[in-house]
Amino acid sequence: MFRYLIFDLDNTLYPKEAGLLDEINRQIDLYIGQKTNIPKSKIPKIRLDYCQKYGTTLGGMVVHHKIDPKEYFRDAYNINIADYLKPDPAQAKILEGLNLKKVVFSNSPLEYVEEVLDTLGIKDQFEKIYDIYFCNLVGKPNLSSYNQVLADLGIEGNECLFIDDMPSNVLGGEAAGITSILIGEGPVSNISWVISNLAELPMIISQIKDKLTA
Numbered sequence: 768m769f770r771y772l773i774f775d776l777d778n779t780l781y782p783k784e785a786g787l788l789d790e791i792n793r794q795i796d797l798y799i800g801q802k803t804n805i806p807k808s809k810i811p812k813i814r815l816d817y818c819q820k821y822g823t824t825l826g827g828m829v830v831h832h833k834i835d836p837k838e839y840f841r842d843a844y845n846i847n848i849a850d851y852l853k854p855d856p857a858q859a860k861i862l863e864g865l866n867l868k869k870v871v872f873s874n875s876p877l878e879y880v881e882e883v884l885d886t887l888g889i890k891d892q893f894e895k896i897y898d899i900y901f902c903n904l905v906g907k908p909n910l911s912s913y914n915q916v917l918a919d920l921g922i923e924g925n926e927c928l929f930i931d932d933m934p935s936n937v938l939g940g941e942a943a944g945i946t947s948i949l950i951g952e953g954p955v956s957n958i959s960w961v962i963s964n965l966a967e968l969p970m971i972i973s974q975i976k977d978k979l980t981a
């Protein structure tokens with residue numbers, strides 16, 4: 768049965784409405800504008816192309832513009848996280864009540880992930896953090912990234928659950944053999960399990976278990 772719960776970070780362990788990821792995306796757009804001659808109006812389309820081709824915007828920036836990933840993260844993630852997030856004791860309690868080991872699997876860099884978890888007051892609940900460097904800068908939804916995480920945990924896909932706010936990442940998890948949950952707005956085609964917030968997590972986990980044992 769399930770041993771691990773694998774969480775995305777951004778817009779999953781904190782709500783989209785917090786605005787943190789919007790601000791990071793704004794910083795990434797500024798960075799691209801500074802480092803390349805891509806016109807501002809074309810940046811969203813280029814980022815989408817890079818994400819589809821290389822897994823992340825960063826992946827495309829490294830291939831096409833030879834940028835330094837460390838510099839990219841330093842500039843784009845140069846944000847005071849506490850301006851956007853605060854501890855959420857109710858959520859911490861929900862997570863604590865889940866009878867599974869928890870890890871984070873994020874396309875963001877480790878330092879940032881740790882700071883976000885710390886700010887939310889939930890860092891000590893997570894056994895391990897898999898960041899974009901762990902995946903050699905090729906993150907979700909690339910199949911190899913899920914397989915790397917599973918291999919490191921020493922488990923098969925059917926021994927864990929995965930939760931993410933991006934449909935493409937949820938489908939990536941399913942492709943890796945992991946029952947995957949979308950957090951956000953549903954329904955989305957080909958995605959079976961959708962919750963609107965983390966408070967619904969205990970309920971959906973028991974529904975998944977019921978379905979598998981039926």
Ligand SMILES: [Mg+2]
Nearest residue numbers: 775777778932
């Ligand atoms: Mg996310």
